[in-house]
Amino acid sequence: MRWTIGQVTVTKLVELEATGGSRFLLPQATPEEVRKIDWLMPDFADEAGRLRLSIHALVVEAPGRRILVDTCLGNDKQGRKIPHWNARQSRFLEEMAEAGFPPESIDTVLCTHLHVDHVGWNTRLVEGRWVPSFPRARYLFGRQEFEHWSQGAGDAAQAAVFADSVQPIVEAGLHELVEADHRLCPEIRLVPSFGHTPGHVSVLIESAGEQGFITGDIAHHPCQLARPHWNSTADADPAQAEATRRAIFGGFAGKPVLVIGTHFAGRTAGRVVRDADGLRMLMCW
Secondary structure, eight states: OEEEETTEEEEEEEEEEEESOOTTTOTTOOHHHHHTSGGGTTTTBOTTOOBEEEEEEEEEEETTEEEEEOOOSOSSOOSOSSGGGTTOOOOHHHHHHHTTOOGGGOOEEEESSOSHHHHGGGEEEETTEEEESSTTOEEEEEHHHHHHHHTTOSOHHHHHHHHHHTHHHHHTTOEEEEOTTOEEETTEEEEEOTTSSTTOEEEEEEETTEEEEEOGGGOSSTHHHHOTTOOOTTOSSHHHHHHHHHHHHHHHTTSOEEEEOSSBOTTOEEEEEEETTEEEEEEOO
């Protein structure tokens, strides 16, 4: 799936999609409550009210740049809380190459935050060592985000994530710490969107009078537009996460901004509009 924003293209590369099993993440999104939000079907939920979720990376191509936003789960990783995220064996890198994006063609890797499903393919296991998957890229980590996790915050699972998917990038000298409003190039800049994690960022694209926005995890699912008080169990600061959702999505309502959800399944992207029940996604394709 691909979208065009002025001179910028964004391509979605899926590692894993699933329906149901998301109650651990969004406990308020019961099937009964989800069915009340009828516009979620069929893209974002099935007829039974079970949520559809996706773990995917986004390749952003701007003039002279090829940027990979978030890197999913990765192969061979251990110590993950969700059992089927352990020791995965997928063809994600091969599928990237088959789609026209071989790893060596990526010049920048941007992690919106440093959770397990956003940094996994930063590295791959080669002869017992974790090495950068994208050897010609600079890896951009938010300074506040990096400093938080590098100081030992989080549990043993998060420590494992940092050890196998972040620290090897630092040791290879490929990382760069950036501020939360950093501009990558004339068309692309970061937007501070704290709450899910202490240094979480989203991505704003502006080109030829058009705008796009990559959410990161300010919302895991579009149901959180209609119900911004439905916080994720993974939100570090639920009150701030809700305030961020309300401010960003409310600010986009009625404007021609293409919103691309980092975990939104199906058609994934749309514009935010207001209706009698609050906010909703108006699908563009």
